[in-house]
Amino acid sequence: MPAMSALDRRQFAAFGARIMRSSRGDTIFALSSGHPPAAIGVIRISGPRARDALKALTGKIPEPRNAAFARVRDPQSGEIIDEALALFFKAPSSETGEDVVELQIHGGRAVIAATFAALAQLEGLRPAEPGEFTRRAFENGKLDLTRIEGLADLIYAETEAQRRQAFRQLAGLLGNRAEGWRKRLVEAMALVEAGIDFSDEADVASDVTARALIAVRELATEIESALADAKRGERLREGLVIAIAGPPNAGKSTLLNRIARREAAIVSPHAGTTRDVIEVHLDLGGYPVTLLDTAGIRETDDPVEREGVARAKARAAEADLVLWVDEGDAPASKTPNAWHVRNKIDLPGARAAETRGEKSFAISATTGAGVDDLLKALTQFAQETFGTREPALVTRERQRRLLDDCADALRRARDAQGEDILAEELRAAAYALGRLTGRVDVEDILDVIFRDFCIGK
Ligand SMILES: Nc1nc2c(ncn2[C@@H]2O[C@H](COP(=O)(O)OP(=O)(O)OP(=O)(O)O)[C@@H](O)[C@H]2O)c(=O)[nH]1
Ligand SMILES: [Mg+2]
CATH class of the missing domain: 1.20.120.430 (tRNA modification GTPase MnmE domain 2)
Structure with missing residues (x-):
C-alpha cells in the first residue's frame, strides 16, 4: 500500500474525529417536540451524562418513569429559567437504550434557548444531530431498520x-x-x-x-408470495396518483378546484390556461391521493404550451387513473386506465348521462352536480387498490x-x-x-x- 500523503492523513484524522464525535460517549440533547412557540416543549437528553445534567439543572432525579415537578435553573447563575415536568428513564429501559431524560418545559423560543444554553455549558453534552436518537436506538438493538422505517412513516403519515x-x-x-x-x-x-x-x-x-x-x-415460496403484492405497500406510502386530462377549456382546473375545495389552479375561458402540472393532496376515505391538473391536450405552435402538453401526457401515462374530462360523450382516451367525465352538463342543450361499458360520469364542475358520485367512485377505486387484501409486508423499495x-x-x-x-x-x-x-x-x-x-x- 502506498504511503499516505499529508492530505490523506489530515482527511483520515478528520474522519476519525467525526466518528469520535458521534460516538456513544457523548450525551446529546434536542427539542423533540414541534416548532416553538407552543404550550409545551419537550427536550430530550440521552447518554451517560443525562442523569448528571438533570441533577445540574433541577437539583433532583425523579424515580425512573415517574413524572416530577422541577424548577429548571441555570447551573452557573442559579437563576430560574422555567418550571417543568421532569422524567428519567434508566438504561437500558429507554427509547435509545441509554439513560434518557425528558424535560417538559414551556414551549417558548426564549425558554428553549435558555435551557439549551444551560445544557451546552455542561461537560460532555452537545446538541444531537438529525436522527441521532433513533440511530442510538438502532445501535443499542432497540429498533431494527424496518421498524425505524415504520417510525419515519408514522411521523409523516397523512391519512x-x-x-x-x-x-x-x-x-x-x-x-x-x-x-x-x-x-x-x-x-x-x-x-x-x-x-x-x-x-x-x-x-x-x-x-x-x-x-x-x-x-x-x-x-423461497413464502418470500416470493410476500413479494407478489402488486407493490401496494409502497403505493400506499406514496399515494395513488390520479391525473385529470382532456382537451383545453373542458373544465379540468375547475374540477380540480372543486375537489380540492380551494382555488389551487387558475381557471379562465381561454383555452390553454394551464401549463404546469398542478398537484393537490387529498384524503379519500383514509387513502392518500395526489390529484393532478394538466394542460389541455391539443396541437399548438406555442412552445410553452407544447411543453405543458408534453408534461400532461407524461404524467397521465404514469398515473394510476386518468379522468378524461371533455364536453361531449366521446369515449375516454385510449389509455386503458381512464374514466370518461363529461363536464358542463349545466349548459343548455347538454344531454343526460349515458351509461357505457366503461366508467362514465356526467358532471358540472361549476355547480357541483354529479361530483359526489365521481368522488364516491374514486374512493372505492382507492379502497380496491389498497384495502381489500391482507396488509402488505413490504412498504419500501x-x-x-x-x-x-x-x-x-x-x-x-x-x-x-x-x-x-x-x-x-x-x-x-x-x-x-x-x-x-x-x-x-x-x-x-x-x-x-x-x-x-x-x-x-
Ligand atoms: N357552464 C360551465 N362552465 C364551466 C364548467 N366547468 C368549467 N367551466 C368554464 O370553462 C372555462 C374553462 O375552465 P377551466 O377549468 O380553466 O378549463 P381547463 O380544462 O382547465 O382549460 P385549460 O387549462 O386551458 O386546458 C372557464 O370559463 C370555466 O368557468 C361547467 O361545469 N359548466
Ligand atoms: Mg386548466
Whole structure:
C-alpha cells in the first residue's frame, strides 16, 4: 500500500474525529417536540451524562418513569429559567437504550434557548444531530431498520391507511417475519454444513442436505408470495396518483378546484390556461391521493404550451387513473386506465348521462352536480387498490430489493450442484435478510450457531 500523503492523513484524522464525535460517549440533547412557540416543549437528553445534567439543572432525579415537578435553573447563575415536568428513564429501559431524560418545559423560543444554553455549558453534552436518537436506538438493538422505517412513516403519515401501515411496520410486522426467516435459513445452513462434515458417510450427508433443501423451498415460496403484492405497500406510502386530462377549456382546473375545495389552479375561458402540472393532496376515505391538473391536450405552435402538453401526457401515462374530462360523450382516451367525465352538463342543450361499458360520469364542475358520485367512485377505486387484501409486508423499495436478492439466492440454492455452492447461496440469502433488518451481523450469528452445533452434535 502506498504511503499516505499529508492530505490523506489530515482527511483520515478528520474522519476519525467525526466518528469520535458521534460516538456513544457523548450525551446529546434536542427539542423533540414541534416548532416553538407552543404550550409545551419537550427536550430530550440521552447518554451517560443525562442523569448528571438533570441533577445540574433541577437539583433532583425523579424515580425512573415517574413524572416530577422541577424548577429548571441555570447551573452557573442559579437563576430560574422555567418550571417543568421532569422524567428519567434508566438504561437500558429507554427509547435509545441509554439513560434518557425528558424535560417538559414551556414551549417558548426564549425558554428553549435558555435551557439549551444551560445544557451546552455542561461537560460532555452537545446538541444531537438529525436522527441521532433513533440511530442510538438502532445501535443499542432497540429498533431494527424496518421498524425505524415504520417510525419515519408514522411521523409523516397523512391519512388513516398510511398511519395503520406505518404503525404495523413500527410494531415489527416485516421485521419479525424477516427475523423468523433468517433463523430458519441459519438452521438450513447448519444442516448443509453438517452434510459437508459428513461427506465421507454418503447417506448421512444426502439426508441432511435433503432436509436443508426442503427448508429452502419453503422459505423461497413464502418470500416470493410476500413479494407478489402488486407493490401496494409502497403505493400506499406514496399515494395513488390520479391525473385529470382532456382537451383545453373542458373544465379540468375547475374540477380540480372543486375537489380540492380551494382555488389551487387558475381557471379562465381561454383555452390553454394551464401549463404546469398542478398537484393537490387529498384524503379519500383514509387513502392518500395526489390529484393532478394538466394542460389541455391539443396541437399548438406555442412552445410553452407544447411543453405543458408534453408534461400532461407524461404524467397521465404514469398515473394510476386518468379522468378524461371533455364536453361531449366521446369515449375516454385510449389509455386503458381512464374514466370518461363529461363536464358542463349545466349548459343548455347538454344531454343526460349515458351509461357505457366503461366508467362514465356526467358532471358540472361549476355547480357541483354529479361530483359526489365521481368522488364516491374514486374512493372505492382507492379502497380496491389498497384495502381489500391482507396488509402488505413490504412498504419500501429498499426492503423489496433485499427480499428480491434473498429470493434469488434461494432459487439458486434450490438448483445448486454440490454442497459448497449451496452453502454459499444460503449465506448470500441470509446476508440479504440481515441487511433488511440491519440488526445482526450474519457472520457473527453463523459462528455462534456452528459452534453450538458442533458441541451439541
Ligand atoms: N357552464 C360551465 N362552465 C364551466 C364548467 N366547468 C368549467 N367551466 C368554464 O370553462 C372555462 C374553462 O375552465 P377551466 O377549468 O380553466 O378549463 P381547463 O380544462 O382547465 O382549460 P385549460 O387549462 O386551458 O386546458 C372557464 O370559463 C370555466 O368557468 C361547467 O361545469 N359548466
Ligand atoms: Mg386548466
